Amino acid sequence: MNLTAPDLPHVSVLTPRGRGAVAVIELYGNLDRLEQAARAEGLVWFEARNGRSLADQSLNRIVFGCWGDEELVVCRTDEQRVEVQCHGGRFAVARILADAKAAGATEVRWTEASPDFRADYLDALSRSVTERAAGFLLHQLSLGENFWRAEQLQQLDVDNLAECRCWQKFGSRLTQPWDVVVGGPPNVGKSSLINRLVGYERAIVFNQPGTTRDVVSVETAIDGWPVSLSDTAGQRGTADELEARGIEQAVKALQRADLKIVAIDQSQPCDEFTHELIQRFPAALLVLHKADLPRHESWSSTAIEDALSVSSKTDEGVRELINAISARLVPELPSEHVVYPVTLRQEESLNAEFNRRGLD
Structure with missing residues (x-):
């Protein structure tokens, strides 16, 4: 999953919360500079079995190696982006995150690294704990992927905005009990x-x-x-x-x-x-x-x-x-056509539009 990253180097965990068999970590930035900084600080860094640095790996090719004593694979998906696939335990993930941050990368949530609101829905789905709630989130994904862009919100009339806000609490409770x-x-x-x-x-x-x-x-x-x-x-x-x-x-x-x-x-x-x-x-x-x-x-x-x-x-x-x-x-359910916020970023976008128009 490729994200549109900010200019500064960052590291993000792409897999959902919790322990799993495999975790995927995205490392973005000038890979040569990150590795040089890591070596200069005496940090553990990726050692490829083929002997090449991360910046020299072929694009879209799975490479076996290790990060300290952790055996794993990496895949360089573009010039400045690498996916690290490691053991899903929290200690293995924390070790790689700590090394990347010490080398100069900033840790961000993967949704924050992407302007694509589809990421918000996927993140919400990963936190949903019931089938019924997930069904409503999937329906919102089909309706609202482009809804939350500022230019789209600015075209809505007041009644549509008010209806959207009316279901704000319902949307938040699809991921929070x-x-x-x-x-x-x-x-x-x-x-x-x-x-x-x-x-x-x-x-x-x-x-x-x-x-x-x-x-x-x-x-x-x-x-x-x-x-x-x-x-x-x-x-x-x-x-x-x-x-x-x-x-x-x-x-x-x-x-x-x-x-x-x-x-x-x-x-x-x-x-x-x-x-x-x-x-x-x-x-x-x-x-x-x-x-x-x-x-x-x-x-x-x-x-x-x-x-x-x-x-x-x-x-x-x-x-x-x-x-x-x-x-x-839940005394009543939203109609099938209404879009409502299901994440904090969507709530903030909706509130920003209300503020822009001077509405309560």
């Missing part, structure tokens, strides 16, 4: 609820109130959307300093969440603190947990008409809760 936070009083079964939603026991479950002190998160998929589910410390009045800090973190997590779930134990009486918590987050999805137990009579006089009854033990209401989460996160 929706943030769903479960709050509520202590010992209402928040951890058990998350375990049931995720499908395995990821959170700590213990019948002692106040067990969860930190925000504990786990990533999953709900209706095909990437979701981060967070368990929080039980919210209540407390004199314990450590627990109070955990509750403060829990409240902050709830405040910034894409979706708040407030879970209560329906078998226990509705005390004043629980009622205040429900009132504090009126937009939250309210869950009456432990539906396998009789509901305490005090809840009959509380405004819980829209609450979902759920039992982690019997699975009652779990499917309905999953459907409700999906409907809250």
